[in-house]
Each structure stands twice: as C-alpha cells, then as structure tokens.
Amino acid sequence: MKILDRYILISFVKTFFSVFAILFFIFVLQGVWVFIGELAGKDLDFITIIKFLFFYSPKMIPMVLPLSVLLASIMTFGDFSENYEFAAMKSSGISLQRAMRSLIVFILILSGVSFWFVNNVAPKSEFKFVNMRRDIIHTKPAMAIAAGQFNDLGAMNIKVDEKYGEKDEKLRNVTIHVINQQSSLNKTVIKAKTGKIETNENSPILKLHLFDGNYYEDVTSRRSSDTKPFIKSEFEHYIMSIDVSEFDKSDDEMQEISNTATMMNISQLNYTIDSLNVNFKNEIKTQVDADNSNNRLFLSNAEKDNDIVYKTISLDSLLSIKKRSQKISLYANASAVAENIRFNITNNKSALLEKTKHINRHWIAFYEKFVIAFSCLLMFFIGAPLGAIIRKGGLGLPMVFAVLIFISYHFINTFGKKLAQENGITPFFGAWLSTMVLLPMAITLTYKATKDRGINSIDNLLYPVTNYLKTKFKKKQQNNT
Secondary structure, eight states: OOHHHHHHHHHHHHHHHHHHHHHHHHHHHHHHHHTHHHHTTSOOOHHHHHHHHHHHGGGGHHHHHHHHHHHHHHHHHHHHHHTTHHHHHHHTTOOHHHHTHHHHHHHHHHHHHHHHIIIIIHHHHHHHHHHHHHHHHTSOGGGGOOTTSEEEETTEEEEEEEEESTTSOEEEEEEEEEEOTTTOOEEEEEEEEEEEEEEETTEEEEEEEEEEEEEEEEOOOSSTTOSSOEEEEEEEEEEEEEEOTTSSOOHHHHHHHTOGGGGOOHHHHHHHHHHHHHHHHHHHHHHHHHHHHHSOOSOOTTTSOTTSOOOOOOHHHHHTOOOHHHHHHHHHHHHHHHHHHHHHHHHHHHHHHHHHHHHHHHHHHHHHHHHHHHHHHHHHHHHHHHHHHHTOOTTSHHHHHHHHHHHHHHHHHHHHHHHHHTTSSOHHHHHHHHHHHHHHHHHHHHHHHHTTOSOOOHHHHSHHHHHHHHHHHHHHHHHHO
C-alpha cells in the first residue's frame, strides 16, 4: 500500500471509529429511554440491566453503521478539501477517484462484514433480547409490586412496607384496597402482618399468600336503619391470585415481540417464506371450497333427489306472492343468506390480509439484510464527494448535512416498510425504496467527483437560492418604504 493510500485510509478509519463509538453510545441511551418503562421500578439488578442493553445493542448497528459511514466520509473528505490537500493531490496528478480507491476497498469489506453481522449475530441477539423482555414482563410479575408505595394492579391497589428475603418474595405490613367492578368504589380492604409472593416462570399469575390478617368489606343494606353495615373476618392464611400480564405491556409491544422474522437468517427466512406461501395458498383454496358449499343457493346434480320433480320458479313469480307472511319469510331468508355471505367474506378477507402482512414482514426482513450492507456503499458515495464539495471538516456543517440526509433516508425507509407491510407496495420495493430515492444523488455526486467536475464551493451551489431570497427581501423592503 502506498503512503498516500495509507494516509487517507488511516484518516478515514480514525474518524469512522470515533464517530461510530459516539453514535452507538447515543443510540443505546435512546434505547434505554424507550424501554425505561420496562426497566424502572422493578428492582432489576445491575447485571440484568447490562445484559438487557448488551442484547439490545446489535439492533442499533443497522442505524448507526450507515450514519457513521456518511458522517465520517463527509468529515474526512471535507477536511482534506478545507486544508487544500486535495489541491495538492490534483497538482500531483492524483484525481479524487484515485484518492478514493483504498476507501472503496475498505467500504466493500465493511459492507460484507455488516451483512455477516445482520445475518448471523443480530438474529441471535434479537432472540435473546426478546426472550429477556418476555422474562421481565411475564416471568417476574413480583416486580409489579414495589415497596413503600401503592401499586395499581387493575381492580386493586397494593401497598407493602417492606420486601425482604433472598428474592424479595417476603412482605411485611400488606394493605390491599379492592375496587368493586360494578360501582367502581373501594369497599373491600385486606390487611395482613406478613405475606409471601409465589410466581411461576411459565405463568403471569402472581399468587399472594397473606398471613395473620383481617378482611373488611362495606355492605350496602336495603334497610335504612343499618347505617354503616360491614363485614369483618380474620384469617391466618389467605391466598389471592392476581393476573399481572396486562400491566407491563401494550398491544404494540407484544406485536413487536411476536415478530419472529427479525430473529432469522437468510436460509431460515427462505424456508419460512416458502412454508407460509404454501399455507397461504392452501388457506385460500380451503376458504373458496367452504364458501362454495356454505353459500350455494342451488343444489348440485349430485345432491338432487331423482324421485322428486323440481319446478323452476322465476324471480318475478316469487315477488308476486300475495300472502304477506310468505313475503316476510322470503325476505328474511334472503337477508339472512346475504348477511351470512357478507360475514364470511369479511372474515375471510381479514384473515387473509393478516396472513399477507405476516408474509410481507418476512420478505422485508429478508431484503433488509442486503439493504443494510448496500447502505454503507450508498452513504460513502454520497458523503465522500459531498465532503469535497462543502470543503468543511469537523462536526459543524458535516454533521448538519449527515443528519439531514440520514433522516431523509430513515424516514423513507420506515415509510416504505410500513407501506409494504400493509400490502400497499411489494416488499422488495418497500425495502429498497430509500436506496432507490437516494441512489441518483449518489451517482450524480460520484460522477462529478470522479470526473473532477463540480467540486466547487457550497456557496456556488446555494447561490441561486440565496440570490432569490435576497431579491425577494429587497422587494419587500422597497414596498414597505
């Protein structure tokens, strides 16, 4: 490797890894903020939180890597241009295309590594991360009860003064307020000196054992003479079963957890997609056969009784029936048949649409592995010539351009995937939409850079816009005067 290639490569690699480390840390902190509701107030130990973040962090690579390549490219080539190093290279007969050669090889290797990572490491990490979330949500329902405060668990509020024991399963001074489902009033209070939490790893049901306590309940009496009737009882051991599965999750979270497509590699996705397509075709055939048999208005030849002479009746003759009771019965039967057909079609359509969305999610996960690898190349061929154009290094103007470009890329990518999931466009087009939109920009900038044309100041590129704004403001000032 020549000295110039080594110098350019080292400059880019230093910038790239520095930017990558900073952005990775920021995105992981953003992940902590997203999942703070699942982590806070559940007495999770430090090791569990570290494992949670460790399994979550590979999920950030597809976002951090392209942005790091883009920002590092703009910063490196902008710094070269700002310090007139490109001018020195050009005077020595070295074009920008020649200067980019070593970095192109590096980006190709980085793209291959990123593809291997998202195809092998990321699915396994996603699997462990999802199972850990399930473990926190489902298999640790005892964490739904925090000491020293009232814990809202649906139809009851529970307060304990202290949790102790090896796994914080023992309770001291338990107070429970039970809300009546019909009147929404707090009419039942249970107090116990001690308690114990019993959980099952495979069940979200929390069993609360209460010892040495009292049960109080206000009773609504029909007699006005009983002003404040109530029931009081004592117990040595009282067991309550509480379902806490719905208190630490939402429908969107559970849908995200149930999306197993992100936990598969290319070969697994291929096999799963083939199986889903076969099942989908069989489902369509089954529903068509069922509709034909359930919604058929006429008997087939095989179902007709040869001993019976069937009479053909026209629609006009049916409508000319004079008896009101027969007409009502006829209309009611026809309406019931039509409603049954409509109901079956609506249900079948909804079921097939959900299956289509499920297949689309797998296709998107399949294409996304290639999109992430290609995005590194795309961002490099946007950032490198753009850095030479703006002639600015550091974290100022390059950061502005990088953020604007990446936000556009990420927004289009998210929009395309959502649209493809809803079957608005094909999964291939939805996954590659952001690349297709930004590819002309990369080709244009790269073409100008390789031909040593268009490497002008950013002021020249923005001159038409600034000139138009200045002219417009001058006209407004003249009109005001």
